[in-house]
Amino acid sequence: VKKYLDTPYGLVLNNPPYTRYYPELGEISTYPPGYKENASIFCHNNPWIMIGETVAGNGDQAFEYYRKICPAYLQEIQELHRTEPYVYSQMIAGKDAVIPGEAKNSWLTGAAAWNYYAVSRYILGIRPEYQGLRVDPCLPASLDEIRISRVFxxxxxxxxxxxxxxxxxxxxxxxxxxxxxxxxxPLFPKGTRHEIIIELH
Structure with a gap:
């Protein structure tokens, strides 16, 4: 993933892009190189890679991928990015696009939900399960400690x-x-409050 798909603006869907139409492949080959499904940085699938990195124990890498597409971290490239600074975009133009790093289709994406899922359940590692809350954080080295309040x-x-x-x-x-x-x-009765302190290796 890092070698073939990583860019300064996030992870592209595929590399290299398609440069002509393939009827047997359909839509992916209809877009220009670096846009949409044809080798762009699709913001709702980058979290799947973040999840994979946490499962492999790579908190620094997971957080780096998160930071590259998170609107709160993109202020320095706002003139290039060109979308609202508080919302995810469907895609960011990939490395083979005319303007790599330019975002497209803000508000039209599942990226916010997928990033919330990846960060809360895998980087922070607080996963709701049937019998209780699983705690399995995978943090970047830059975070010494964090505090979270979670109603479950x-x-x-x-x-x-x-x-x-x-x-x-x-x-x-x-x-x-x-x-x-x-x-x-474990589960606790409704209305109760509980303190959990987790020390990581």
Missing amino acids: RGATYHIHIRNGDRGKGVKSIRLDGKPFEKDLV
């Missing part, structure tokens, strides 16, 4: 994650001041 099934969880050297792998958990040996925090 009516109970409020105040979560403090302290990053270690690796940014992945739970070293210890304290639940309401007591050591907790599992990475699945």
